[in-house]
Amino acid sequence: MKKIYNPNKSDWSSVLERPTQTVADIEETVETIFKEVQSNGNTTLKKYTEKFDGVSLDSIITSEQEIEEATSQVSQQLKDAIQLAKNNIEVFHKAQKTDKVEVETASGVQCWQEKRPIQKVGLYIPGGTAPLFSTILMLAVPATIAGCEELVLCSPPNNEGKINPAILYTANLCGVKKIFKVGGIQAIAAMTFGTESIPGVYKIFGPGNQYVTVAKQIATKYGISIDMPAGPSELLVLADDSANPAFVASDLLSQAEHGVDSQVILVSTSEKLINAVEKEVERQLDELPRKDIAKKAIENSKLILVENDAIAAELINEYGPEHYIICVENEEFFVSNVQNAGSVFIGNYTPESAGDYASGTNHTLPTNGYSKQYSGVNLDSFMKSMTFQKISERGIQEIGEAIEIMAEAEGLQAHKNAVTLRLKSLNN
Known part of the structure; x- marks a missing residue:
């Protein structure tokens, strides 16, 4: 794994580059x-x-x-x-x-949302x-x-x-x-x-x-x-001296064995931990049946030393990992500052493998930085939200004039007429 020490912010895009084809x-x-x-x-x-x-x-x-x-x-x-x-x-x-979700937005104007x-x-x-x-x-x-x-x-x-x-x-x-x-x-x-x-x-x-x-x-x-x-799998681990280097290495390798185009990253404020994890990766790698695949993925992967927690949080949000493991003493700071991640795993005893299989969360997640704008798969992924509305005679009188004025201002006379005819019928 490539070691990178205190990268300048101007270099983050290259430091965090993924090994993917366009x-x-x-x-x-x-x-x-x-x-x-x-x-x-x-x-x-x-x-x-x-x-x-x-x-x-x-x-x-x-x-x-x-x-x-x-x-x-x-x-x-x-x-x-x-x-x-x-x-x-x-x-x-x-x-x-x-x-x-149901609400009366104005007197006689009932709006609701249902999922199908x-x-x-x-x-x-x-x-x-x-x-x-x-x-x-x-x-x-x-x-x-x-x-x-x-x-x-x-x-x-x-x-x-x-x-x-x-x-x-x-x-x-x-x-x-x-x-x-x-x-x-x-x-x-x-x-x-x-x-x-x-x-x-x-x-x-x-x-x-x-x-x-x-x-x-x-x-x-x-x-x-x-x-x-959702493409090649990826994992970013944030760890400090409170983390177990063997656990961290096992998590990195668990994603590396997915495929040769996978990427894993360790971010830490501790050079001591980085060195310990590096040794553990080498030791555990030799024991894996899929070590040839994992080894190639490890070549795409990085150990990044940063100066402090604030820089670490900003760097990680810039990367937007698919899987993000937080294993540090200052746990609450990083949990509350997560902006971009597919799924987050917290603590020494929460391996990414748990989410892959049996904890209950979904493992189909955005990769390649798409966690900045996409959610992982969830129940709503299989549903559509539909809106409904029902307007009474009083309701159309409440909002009708506003509709007429806005439609006329946009030059859409037929839109206006659809309301005008109804209001006239009520006045008559």
Whole structure:
């Protein structure tokens, strides 16, 4: 990891730079695949599944038999862990339900807001080197609580043409009925346009690599909403001498092992801690099965020494981390000064892994600095807020003249007439 000591504010943008490609680098590839899927549907999905996943499929639809086989392959111990996580995620997301907001803005003018579920949602679940079955819990559970009518799940097959058993088991546990063996750009395109097999949806959720991230952004050009720009995973740890260096190193490595394009950062006012964490990272890295992936991610990562807490807080808000661990004595200062972060983890015994799996919060979060303007996935992500109003005879008399004056000032005579006619009818 690269050590950086007391960087000047003018250098922060370069110090905090992420190892990601730009949309322009990938967009041409994405657009090509999108157009092919739009034109040729399943034929294109089959073509790119062979190219990228190395398998030729007779059908991209997951059968009941495949789900039954997958269920038998998942250990009872893992099933119990998934159920515990599901329960906690349900508890946290059910608590996010809100009542109708209703108010009389003027005498006889009743306005209210209600929420309605998005009818059709697409869930993208990464496979590959890390089959993220936990992401199904994070997406399907709140979608079900929200009342979404149709859930479409896409996940890439392995070279045997199968989806990871834990993914199929978890999807079935969460009530997802439409599961398709398609990954990458082509999966996002399929959910955008619909194909002979895969229904089109209104909103697409789920993390992925940089190609999936750009594909989701391109989908918005075709009228599809997305949860957020969620690409390679990242973590920033703030720690001082009160932190356990071994714990800090384990947290950094837990994100580094996600992928070679992940990034982890340690910010501290203690050079002693930075040196201790550096040694722990080296020691723990050698013990990881995915050390080759983690090692490359560590090359993108940094140890940053700053002079004081105020500078640390400002620097971290400038970065806007996806995951942010606070492990310092002056805990309250940093918690109250968080402006930009996807999810925050506080204290020595709150690893980021808890949020990834079983504490109950959602792990689908904004990356690449998007926490400055995006929220992580929550119950409202699967819903729309709709406003209603009902105006009585007295109500239109209360606000009618103001509407007429404003409409006329904007030169919109028909708008004015819609009120004038009503007021005249009441006067008569």
